[in-house]
Amino acid sequence: xxxxxxxxxxxxxxxxxxxxxxxxxxxxxxxxxxxxxxxxxxxxxxxxxxxxxxxxxxxxxxxxxxxxxxxxxxxxxxxxxxxxxxxxxxxxxxxxxxxxxxxxxxxxxxxxxxxxxxxxxxxxxxxxxxxxxxxxxxxxxxxxxxxxxxxxxxxxxxxxxxxxxxxxxxxxxxxxxxxxxxxxxxxxxxxxxxxxxxxxxxxxxxxxxxxxxxxxxxxxxxxxxxxxxxxxxxxxxxxxxxxxxxxxxxxxxxxxxxxxxxxxxxxxxxxxxxxxxxxxxxxxxxxxxxxxxxxxxxxxxxxxxxxxxxxxxxxxxxxxxxxxxxxxxxxxxxxxxx
Amino acid sequence: xxxxxxxxxxxxxxxxxxxxxxxxxxxxxxxxxxxxxxxxxxxxxxxxxxxxxxxxxxxxxxxxxxxxxxxxxxxxxxxxxxxxxxxxxxxxxxxxxxxxxxxxxxxxxxxxxxxxxxxxxxxxxxxxxxxxxxxxxxxxxxxxxxxxxxxxxxxxxxxxxxxxxxxxxxxxxxxxxxxxxxxxxxxxxxxxxxxxxxxxxxxxxxxxxxxxxxxxxxxxxxxxxxxxxxxxxxxxxxxxxxxxxxxxxxxxxxxxxxxxxxxxxxxxxxxxxxxxxxxxxxxxxxxxxxxxxxxxxxxxxxxxxxxxxxxxxxxxxxxxxxxxxxxxxxxxxxxxxxxxxxxxxxxxxxxxxxxxxxxxxxxxxxxxxxxxxxxxxxxxxxxxxxxxxxxxxxxxxxxxxxxxxxxxxxxxxxxxxxxxxxxxxxxxxxxxxxxxxxxxxxxxxxxxxxxxxxxxxxxxxxxxxxxxxxxxxxxxxxxxxxxxxxxxxxxxxxxxxxxxxxxxxxxxxxxxxx
Numbered sequence: 001x002x003x004x005x006x007x008x009x010x011x012x013x014x015x016x017x018x019x020x021x022x023x024x025x026x027x028x029x030x031x032x033x034x035x036x037x038x039x040x041x042x043x044x045x046x047x048x049x050x051x052x053x054x055x056x057x058x059x060x061x062x063x064x065x066x067x068x069x070x071x072x073x074x075x076x077x078x079x080x081x082x083x084x085x086x087x088x089x090x091x092x093x094x095x096x097x098x099x100x101x102x103x104x105x106x107x108x109x110x111x112x113x114x115x116x117x118x119x120x121x122x123x124x125x126x127x128x129x130x131x132x133x134x135x136x137x138x139x140x141x142x143x144x145x146x147x148x149x150x151x152x153x154x155x156x157x158x159x160x161x162x163x164x165x166x167x168x169x170x171x172x173x174x175x176x177x178x179x180x181x182x183x184x185x186x187x188x189x190x191x192x193x194x195x196x197x198x199x200x201x202x203x204x205x206x207x208x209x210x211x212x213x214x215x216x217x218x219x220x221x222x223x224x225x226x227x228x229x230x231x232x233x234x235x236x237x238x239x240x241x242x243x244x245x246x247x248x249x250x251x252x253x254x255x256x257x258x259x260x261x262x263x264x265x266x267x268x269x270x271x272x273x274x275x276x277x278x279x280x281x282x283x284x285x286x287x288x289x290x291x292x293x294x295x296x297x298x299x300x301x302x303x304x305x306x307x308x309x310x311x312x313x314x315x316x317x318x319x320x321x322x323x324x325x326x327x328x329x330x331x332x333x334x335x336x337x338x
Numbered sequence: 339x340x341x342x343x344x345x346x347x348x349x350x351x352x353x354x355x356x357x358x359x360x361x362x363x364x365x366x367x368x369x370x371x372x373x374x375x376x377x378x379x380x381x382x383x384x385x386x387x388x389x390x391x392x393x394x395x396x397x398x399x400x401x402x403x404x405x406x407x408x409x410x411x412x413x414x415x416x417x418x419x420x421x422x423x424x425x426x427x428x429x430x431x432x433x434x435x436x437x438x439x440x441x442x443x444x445x446x447x448x449x450x451x452x453x454x455x456x457x458x459x460x461x462x463x464x465x466x467x468x469x470x471x472x473x474x475x476x477x478x479x480x481x482x483x484x485x486x487x488x489x490x491x492x493x494x495x496x497x498x499x500x501x502x503x504x505x506x507x508x509x510x511x512x513x514x515x516x517x518x519x520x521x522x523x524x525x526x527x528x529x530x531x532x533x534x535x536x537x538x539x540x541x542x543x544x545x546x547x548x549x550x551x552x553x554x555x556x557x558x559x560x561x562x563x564x565x566x567x568x569x570x571x572x573x574x575x576x577x578x579x580x581x582x583x584x585x586x587x588x589x590x591x592x593x594x595x596x597x598x599x600x601x602x603x604x605x606x607x608x609x610x611x612x613x614x615x616x617x618x619x620x621x622x623x624x625x626x627x628x629x630x631x632x633x634x635x636x637x638x639x640x641x642x643x644x645x646x647x648x649x650x651x652x653x654x655x656x657x658x659x660x661x662x663x664x665x666x667x668x669x670x671x672x673x674x675x676x677x678x679x680x681x682x683x684x685x686x687x688x689x690x691x692x693x694x695x696x697x698x699x700x701x702x703x704x705x706x707x708x709x710x711x712x713x714x715x716x717x718x719x720x721x722x723x724x725x726x727x728x729x730x731x732x733x734x735x736x737x738x739x740x741x742x743x744x745x746x747x748x749x750x751x752x753x754x755x756x757x758x759x760x761x762x763x764x765x766x767x768x769x770x771x772x773x774x775x776x777x778x779x780x781x782x783x784x785x786x787x788x789x790x791x792x793x794x795x796x797x798x799x800x801x802x803x804x805x806x807x808x809x810x811x812x813x814x815x816x817x818x819x820x821x822x823x824x825x826x827x828x829x830x831x832x833x834x835x836x837x838x839x840x841x842x843x844x845x846x847x848x849x850x851x852x
Binding site: 204205206207209210212213216217219220221222223224225226227284285 | 654656675676677679680681686688693694695696697698699700704707708709710711712715718719720722762
């Protein structure tokens with residue numbers, strides 16, 4: 001018990017409830033839960049599926065899951081940074097859609113490399129606009145990115161003129177998707193690299209530290225000399241760029257692009273993965289590798305249900321419940337700390 | 339749920355309050371520190387009873403006990419001879435004791451009438467009977483002599499009118515006692531005069547008004563009875579007509595400076611100037627100029643709301659500065675960026691470590707290294723070993739005690755949390771440090787450690803500005819004291835002029851500053 005406080009003031013009350021030993025114990029437990037958090041259910045699910053379904057553990061099935069989830073993983077990894085920095089990006093689905101159609105249109109007439117670059121550039125640009133609106137004009141990130149997703153979605157429809165853009169099967173896109181190294185397809189390698197880089201960015205660099213500080217206590221971060229606005233813009237730019245990269249991966253795999261390709265479903269799948277991974281929607285904490293596990297956890301549920309022949313209906317219900325549990329645990333952890 | 343609705347009986351009974359409120363032998367401690375010791379007084383209906391004292395003298399604590407926010411550790415309250423046990427503001431309201439707090443409690447998005455009857459709406463099957471509300475409101479406003487439209491949104495009113503809304507709410511709830519904590523602190527001259535008239539009319543109608551105020555002239559002109567508190571003790575209760583500004587200040591004084599401060603090593607008058615503030619104007623800051631020399635500790639005293647923190651943030655370039663210059667080490671500090679201030683060697687330890695200082699759930703290490711990660715990284719990659727080494731160095735230098743630098747900041751005691759902010763400032767020795775309320779909510783032992791730290795920093799050649807509401811602290815630490823009132827400096831005190839009498843006089847009333 002601290003015997004702080006010479007003068008009665010508000011802080012007093014907070015300091016008085018500091019049964020430090022007790023809080024220390026529950027916090028450590030909480031900390032370890034947060035770190036282990038999603039890993040334990042993931043391993044349990046993995047073992048269960050391995051036992052219940054013969055084809056599950058096949059290398060081809062596992063690589064297929066990774067290949068399918070590549071775009072989502074990239075976008076969710078960057079989205080984690082946005083959440084940690086105290087924002088949220090609901091526009092990634094629309095950005096992904098716009099990036100793919102722009103890239104597809106260019107890919108029809110020019111080199112695939114140029115088209116891929118364009119996809120990422122479109123994503124970065126949208127992210128920059130999001131970041132500027134949120135920080136300079138101080139509009140709530142949720143509303144900004146929601147509104148932007150309508151604007152971008154409209155532009156994407158205009159670009160594609162409502163068509164499905166189909167690319168040739170022997171261009172650069174197809175080569176990228178079908179090439180592999182150590183029998184793992186290139187898109188998976190790119191994703192792995194991207195996720196690792198962002199993970200290190202968040203946990204080992206000054207920018208990552210500033211993101212955590214900005215999301216944890218923006219006022220304190222600013223007074224400590226952190227350029228909070230700049231940091232948040234960086235997070236949004238990375239998130240937009242990741243949507244562009246996700247677009248590149250998916251066009252290559254599917255050899256087609258469509259304005260409505262991502263949409264709100266992708267934005268929410270990404271968010272679900274991040275939250276299931278234990279990153280707090282309130283900002284200030286989170287980790288990229290746990291997001292990756294969160295995304296794969298959701299993917300495993302889908303894969304497992306398919307392999308076991310369970311009605312996809314239940315898949316949705318289970319996913320919803322898991323999300324509620326993840327957010328509930330976060331809220332509970334926060335309330336315990338007060 | 340049955341609510342106390344505004345009925346005809348309660349309309350008439352606010353003219354007939356419930357007799358004397360007797361506070362007998364009330365004591366209250368916070369975590370072992372006494373805030374009120376054995377205070378007894380009698381509040382009479384139809385009178386304005388003022389409570390005065392320095393910051394932390396216990397006047398707000400007493401106000402909160404009377405209004406049910408705090409429960410006394412010992413002692414009793416009785417009203418009209420019946421014992422009064424108040425466990426919540428709601429119970430106090432039930433006994434006709436209404437508080438009008440420093441921070442107004444209106445709902446900006448509701449109309450004036452809806453605010454007045456908030457929590458006691460006349461409803462039929464869940465629907466508020468608007469017409470009835472409006473009729474009652476007009477009646478009430480007329481009785482109180484206020485000219486307020488019931489339908490205007492409360493958020494669009496001036497502060498003074500919002501206070502009227504609160505007062506009407508108090509009246510509608512059958513208030514026999516109205517507790518007002520610094521009601522005019524946020525008001526302009528005209529608005530304050532209007533409120534004074536309202537306070538007088540409340541008393542005329544038979545309510546007792548408990549007025550907690552820093553403004554001695556206000557107290558002298560409004561109050562019938564004045565109680566002075568000091569360090570939680572009641573000094574005396576006098577009739578206002580027998581009191582003068584001088585006698586009130588004398589009553590609030592009387593404490594010898596404790597020897598809990600390090601020796602002062604005065605900076606020479608020829609020491610180089612590290613900070614020069616010239617005619618600075620910013621929100622809450624009006625034309626402030628001063629210079630700070632190497633090795634000097636400058637104290638800034640004044641009441642809460644006098645503009646001290648605003649000045650600190652204007653110098654730190656965290657507020658929009660409308661006029662004037664700040665020169666740090668001879669070069670002008672322009673723009674609007676705490677980041678640049680810190681990198682130029684000016685650091686601020688903000689007044690609230692919880693909301694403005696620390697990331698409470700992050701580790702000690704991250705909290706300390708945050709400001710100067712640039713020194714610990716190459717191409718933005720943080721050198722982990724170097725970070726831990728440097729953090730350990732400044733933790734030792736600033737005597738932070740933590741079982742591990744991996745612990746979250748919230749696990750530390752208040753004193754150690756405060757020292758974290760000092761440690762952060764010392765990652766690279768700044769040339770000027772501004773410490774705003776450096777010992778708020780800190781235990782006695784840590785206080786001394788923080789004083790030693792500040793003295794050591796000055797001795798090492800930094801310029802230090804200490805802003806504090808604790809007069810002892812300012813006088814005990816500072817080599818020179820500037821007193822602020824209403825955003826301006828009202829006194830510049832050094833040597834033997836630097837005493838409580840002079841500081842309080844300048845802080846409370848500029849007319850007697852000289």
